Amino acid sequence: MDGQGQDFKWIGKRTVRPDGVDKVTGRANFGADFSLPGMLVGKVLRSTHPHARILSIDTEKAHALPGVKAVITAADLPDIPSEEAHFGEDPTDFRHVSHNVMARDKALYDGHVVAAVAATSESIADEALGLIEVNYEVLPHVLDVEEAMKPGAPLVLEDLITGGVTPTPKDPSNIAKRVQFDLGDTEAGFKKANMVVERRFTTKPVHQGYIEPHAVVASTSEDGHTLVWCSSQGHFMIRAACAKLLGLDVSQLRVMPAEIGGGFGGKITVYLEPLAVLLSRKTGRPVKMVMTREEVFRGTGPTSGTVMTVKIGATKKGQITAAEATLAYQAGAFPGSPVGLGCMTAFAPYDLENVKTVGFDVVVNRPKATAYRAPGAPLAAFAAESVLDELAKALDIEPLELREKNAAKEGTKAPYGPRFGPIGYVETLQAVRDHPHYSAPLGPNQGRGIASGFWMNFGGQSSAVVNVNEDGTVVVTLGHPDIGGSRASMALMAAEVLGIDIAKVRPIIGDTHTIGFSDITGGSKVTFASGMAVVEAAGDVVAQLRERTAMIWEVEAEGVVWEDGHALPASTNVGEFEPLSLAQIAAMAAKIGGPISGRASINAKGAGPGFGTHICDVEVDRETGRVVVLRYTAVQDAGRAIHPAYVEGQLQGGAAQGIGWALNEEYVYGDDGRLQNPGFLDYRMPVASDLPMIDTVIVEVPNPNHPFGVRGVGEVPIVPPLAAVANAVENAIGVRMADLPMSPPHILAALEDKA
């Protein structure tokens, strides 16, 4: 099913994306592709200590080097107060963002920026960094989440008081907050269970791994206005953060969205951007800053490493009576791990009476954790969906059947509060059962696993403008960076509403001065929220086209209907008129009221929750411990697939990232607190030869809150794979892998333990 053949002319068509040609010819401009005359090169100096007090920074020698135009440290940034910032799914604090961008008083992780320079060439900038003298007092550090939670652990932030507990603790600790979600009474629920399975899981931080490193160009004019070109998941977010961190008016900053080379949540915050703005303001020259891959690994976003315990009880017949999870997530050096989202999503696919999830957000001397695709959810699902499989085995019930018996449906009260409207979880389970993959034979040392995943999906603020050109072509201006083909879906929706050929619709991403505020691209919101804005703006155009036609025909606007790209009389009572096409009306616009332009600025509500279920086959080499994924199928409810090929792409890409997370990827730190694998050779992401084709099935249970039924699709696909792979490995070799990654040494150790 992919939405084709229904009543739609464009929705569900696999059109070529409007930005496509530029991307296959090398013409598309990404963050680092932009240059200006007289541009300086900006570079940062990073701490190599995981935890150290900055006693002094002497920048004199660096300043004196010919070609160096500015050197900045935290002393050059305002010391801003705490203030909640809403970039992504989880709030953060502008003060922490500021301290993360440039260390103040203490360096909190290997890779933390302590100073920055702008110079006339890269080699001079590099030389200048070497001339900056930082006097550190090295402090004891803590990397491990459980160590960090212990009393007496080195304090990462000396004034951090645990939130979410009463009474409020008097002493600081590394526990930033405790969260809890309750439904029913788990104690009573476990008493009713015939079987209870409990297990502890651990995972390592992994990086989003976007191939484009962070890059920015900032240019300031004499009147104090700064233009910024950068790739990010939200140019309005970049503007807000730079303004707040530097004490500027928002209107002093104009941020131009470059094409973005992947983000997956890792580009919903600022790193270099405020520094580039400040350096350009200090020097009066354009400044370009680009991270190296090593800097990306050491200085930007991994997601949390975790320690998790999950306990699930069920009756003999497989009715789940209670489920509990305790999740401790590393936040990195500043609060804000996605543990709350982990708690909310852990058991969300199931209709349960008794649920308790407790989460701890814990700071450690690692880079500040940043969102990574369905932040927090894949981890919690890894634990929950692994325990479910164990429980099914213990009860001698097919794992798929256990899920079917307990599946959430319309009306189910989610463990985190709301009642679900129409959802498609059961449909994904049915599609798995019906798929030939599910019953295909397996060979020796091979195993099959299934797992499900949930993401609530987000809406939010979104703006769109639809301008009708004088020849009847249309420009759709959007406010969210297009990270994976959203311009294609927006064009389809606009063409559908206007009833014109897709070739006549040109979608572009506006900059912060040309389109209304729009939230970040994240939370799987764009096709949903931006789509709603586009539909509304295109509807506004249709209303104007009807009014203009009414003027021409000298009838009431209600007497004109819009069908298939033409104005028609609503009935014969209105009169006999030849249909007018959009192009015909556009050509006359000047004489009948002026330009035709539709707009919408909305706060989209009612994002439909998304569910997916994956099937994974693996083969385990008992000699080397290597796990190979042989076959993979991802099933997901997309509500309505606007552009099915890009929905499939999301499913495939999310699955591949999840497989990498399950099998290989991890941040490796030495006892010295330094990252040992800050490169693609040692931080091994899946390559083409590691993976099979990834089959997809799109289920469509429309979201009633969207004009075309769209649900977000981008995040769900990374939720099931961790457990799907682990369940497959268990079925292949009879060993439950509770610690990620399931890399060859870990598999071999587990096999040895078993023997």
Add this chain to the structure above:
Amino acid sequence: MTKHHVSTTINGEPAEFLCEPQQTLLDVLRDELNLTGSKEGCSSGDCGACSVIMDGRVACACLALGVEAEGRSIETIEGMAEGETLHPLQRLFLEEAALQCGYCTPGFLVAAKALLDRKPDPTETEVRFWLAGNLCRCTGYDKIVRAVLSAAAEMRG
């Protein structure tokens, strides 16, 4: 620092540039010649975003020096289309949605072209291993591999 004068051929046309001895070919292409289609993802030869064809062989421009271009012939993504006509690989990448963010795309296209130039009839496994030096974080490779196989089939006629 004294700069070196280099004469080379880029996308079939003679080109000259000045570069520092330690400057990589990738930096020269991007910063000196404004050919920014070749991307930098790692600078260590691990992602393939900078892939170019040098005297018929695919190479990581981040691992070559600008001075090594002397007397050689370099093909970059900018030279892949013939005028307005896209190379079948480019067209099929579009038609089969083999890109999401598109950052890895130039490198994949260049590497895939080098493959099809030498082996017009690769198997899926051959495509996967040939492209194992190119990282894509968005697509899971499925549509990329399919597009390369489709292009190969089309080019064989």
